[in-house]
Amino acid sequence: MKITETSIKGLMVIEPKIFTDSRGYFFESYSKAKFAEASINIDFVQDNQSCSNRGTVRALHAQSAPHAQTKLVRVIQGRVIDVAVDARKDSPTFGKYETIELSAENQKQFLIPQGFLHGFAVLEDNTIFAYKVDNYYSKECETGVRWNDPTLAIDWGIPANEAIISDKDQILPLFADWVSPF
Numbered sequence: 001m002k003i004t005e006t007s008i009k010g011l012m013v014i015e016p017k018i019f020t021d022s023r024g025y026f027f028e029s030y031s032k033a034k035f036a037e038a039s040i041n042i043d044f045v046q047d048n049q050s051c052s053n054r055g056t057v058r059a060l061h062a063q064s065a066p067h068a069q070t071k072l073v074r075v076i077q078g079r080v081i082d083v084a085v086d087a088r089k090d091s092p093t094f095g096k097y098e099t100i101e102l103s104a105e106n107q108k109q110f111l112i113p114q115g116f117l118h119g120f121a122v123l124e125d126n127t128i129f130a131y132k133v134d135n136y137y138s139k140e141c142e143t144g145v146r147w148n149d150p151t152l153a154i155d156w157g158i159p160a161n162e163a164i165i166s167d168k169d170q171i172l173p174l175f176a177d178w179v180s181p182f
């Protein structure tokens with residue numbers, strides 16, 4: 001397992017060691033011990049899975065305290081552009097973001113600390129997205145920013161006029177009007 005920090009402190013890319021043979025492949029999709037070797041100690045409590053068609057954008061989401069979440073995200077089937085925006089007010093990279101392509105082919109994972117906005121755009125039909133979180137879902141603590149915010153200007157890798165967005169996500173505030181709870 002290879003763990004690499006991005007240009008944003010605490011935001012990591014995880015590349016599992018994949019064993020391939022005549023039957024197919026095997027890999028450890030998560031190891032508490034291997035994370036601990038890299039001084040990453042997270043108590044994950046919930047696993048989530050969603051399936052989406054091409055053009056779906058689920059973004060940009062977070063939960064505030066006392067339900068802030070670290071997320072370990074990956075793709076089981078298909079392909080996404082995954083985005084993490086640093087929303088930690090005292091961070092030198094506040095408002096900066098990283099994108100990564102996650103796919104069933106590359107089996108990369110993104111480890112997104114508490115204090116980030118997170119979202120993804122789906123590049124293939126029937127994409128299955130899976131993630132672990134270290135705090136339970138709380139509707140009351142949900143917060144977020146509009147996916148197509150002009151200040152953030154995220155390149156989602158899909159034409160904006162083809163984006164499929166939930167009603168809830170369409171009315172999220174713009175980044176400039178949003179008060180980060182982190």
Ligand SMILES: Cc1cn([C@H]2C[C@H](O)[C@@H](COP(=O)(O)OP(=O)(O)O[C@H]3O[C@@H](C)C(=O)[C@@H](O)[C@H]3O)O2)c(=O)[nH]c1=O
Pocket residue numbers: 048050058059061062071118119120136137166168
């Ligand atoms: C996230 C979540 C949703 N739900 C319910 C609420 C709602 O009725 C239904 C769909 O929820 P949403 O529309 O919020 O699902 P979705 O837009 O997929 O939300 C997710 O987006 C990605 C980008 C994230 O980072 C996640 O943390 C989460 O916010 O599922 C749970 O019961 N538990 C959960 O943990």
